[in-house]
Amino acid sequence: MRPRLGSWRPEPGGGVTPTSSAVRLERPTARIETLTGVAEPVRAAGREVLQVASAATPTHAHLRSRLILVFLATVILDAVASVLILGFERDAPDTEITNIGDSVFWTSTQLLTVSSQLPNPISTPARVLDVFLQAYAISVVAILAGSFGAFFHRRGLERHPLEPPAEA
Numbered sequence: 001m002r003p004r005l006g007s008w009r010p011e012p013g014g015g016v017t018p019t020s021s022a023v024r025l026e027r028p029t030a031r032i033e034t035l036t037g038v039a040e041p042v043r044a045a046g047r048e049v050l051q052v053a054s055a056a057t058p059t060h061a062h063l064r065s066r067l068i069l070v071f072l073a074t075v076i077l078d079a080v081a082s083v084l085i086l087g088f089e090r091d092a093p094d095t096e097i098t099n100i101g102d103s104v105f106w107t108s109t110q111l112l113t114v115s116s117q118l119p120n121p122i123s124t125p126a127r128v129l130d131v132f133l134q135a136y137a138i139s140v141v142a143i144l145a146g147s148f149g150a151f152f153h154r155r156g157l158e159r160h161p162l163e164p165p166a167e168a
Helices: 029-054 058-089 100-111 124-159
Strands: 008-010 016-018
Touching: 029 058, 058 100, 058 124, 100 124
Parallel strands: none
Antiparallel strands: 008 016
């Protein structure tokens, strides 16, 4: 059975209102408002990322410099450790790290803290390097978490400065 549609009457402001509540038509604005509610934080986050990239404020510049420093240090460490691990493991018996591609892959996955399908190193110096790489990777995660925490704290103070306490 199909519901009956009520008639519509004009409103003073130019809109229309149903005269019957038999069928209630939903306006699409509810969905648009929901999307707008979600889209605005995404746009705000995008603006913050662009401000960090362009160092819009000293706070943004500080975060950008920390991110660049961590990124460059990690790339340099990855390159140096890849050469070292190849030197340590290339001639080890039963190793699977036999060329520069294997060593770069293995070192990069260790630095990303995801490990790889290649077995752990066999030689003692390579194992020591492996422990160092994993300690570095964990430290970088902590450094990044602290950097973002400091950034959000400073941005919060920039947006809503603390008022000095009232004197009694």
